[in-house]
Amino acid sequence: MIYAEVIGDPIAHSKSPIIHGFWLDALKLEGAYRTCHVTPDDLAGYFAKRTADPDWRGCNVTLPHKQAVFDHIADPGGVKGTIGAANTVFRGEDNAFLCTNTDAAGFYAPLGGVDLTGAPVVVIGAGGAARAVLFALAKLGVGPVTVLNRNVLKAAALLSSFGLKGQALPLTATLPPATLVVNASSLGMAGQPPLDLDLDPLPEDAIVYDVVYAPLETPLLAAARARKLDTIDGLDMLIGQAALAFELFFGAAPPRDEEHDLKLRDLLTA
Known part of the structure; x- marks a missing residue:
């Protein structure tokens, strides 16, 4: 078989x-x-x-x-x-x-009806999933991208490699205002450290997207829903x-x- x-x-x-x-x-x-x-x-x-x-x-x-x-x-x-x-x-x-x-197309699918042209975006992580996310975002023509990562130099190199304008900051940095926030790291996954972000700087029409699916209801998504923000889960x-x-x-x-x-x-x- x-x-x-x-x-x-x-x-x-x-x-x-x-x-x-x-x-x-x-x-x-x-x-x-x-x-x-x-x-x-x-x-x-x-x-x-x-x-x-x-x-x-x-x-x-x-x-x-x-x-x-x-x-x-x-x-x-x-x-x-x-x-x-x-x-x-x-x-x-x-x-x-x-x-x-197939991650890039899988990431894009639930965003198909959202116009992100010129929109500011935040991406957490700089690993394999983040690469697929940044590739898709570059194709969508987003605005400045802020990458939060433990290794700031690695994050800055990723931005450059995809031709994206923006900035690389440590995970402890204050979240800048953004139309879309994507957790492309393993933080928040079962058995991994939590992702602790203050979502207060986000506008009311922001979207929070977490690629983690175990657990499905991550603390990040719970915090976003508490603020009545639109969310997309890892499934x-x-x-x-x-x-x-x-x-x-x-x-x-x-x-x-x-x-x-x-x-x-x-x-x-x-």
Whole structure:
């Protein structure tokens, strides 16, 4: 039976098997999707073993492997030179395994109706998820971008690499006024330190977007809702990027009508 996986360290928290399993069942496709715990030291061995397995259709890649994957899998689309992080490995038309990034499109999907042209944005984090977010924001033509990160120099380099104007500040800095705030870090995730932000500087029409989905109701989103700000939770991005990966793995588009999306959300939040 063909199968795909999600790899990371840690990985037990991943909801990707629920998503892909739901779509496989809905489409009545024979296949499987599961988690696989892979440490950085085991990454090369994992790919060597899996790429020799004819039933393996690929994998989603999460922390901490989104940049290290380029050392093991071909990148004909130049993802390393653009987004700088890959989250999906799949079998190409010539049977070779390739890497790509579906996070950027997954991040953009729930913002499709929002005009962010020239709007000030704040992004927390400078890792693989932040790279996808900044790539998408650059395409949207946003205004100045403030990146908050422990390593300010790394954050400043990311802004420059995507051609974005703005500033890099430490995590302890006061939040500047912004139309959109995105937590693209692991802060607030179960088992990780909390993300403590004072949202008072934000205008009443600001949007707060947290890519963390475990827990779904993060302290950041709870604080935003207490201020009656619009929010976007991590499931929106997770489901959006998963839909693109599912089609690459299994050769069929998943059902994304309102009925199926609501049932999937119910499963993920049960």
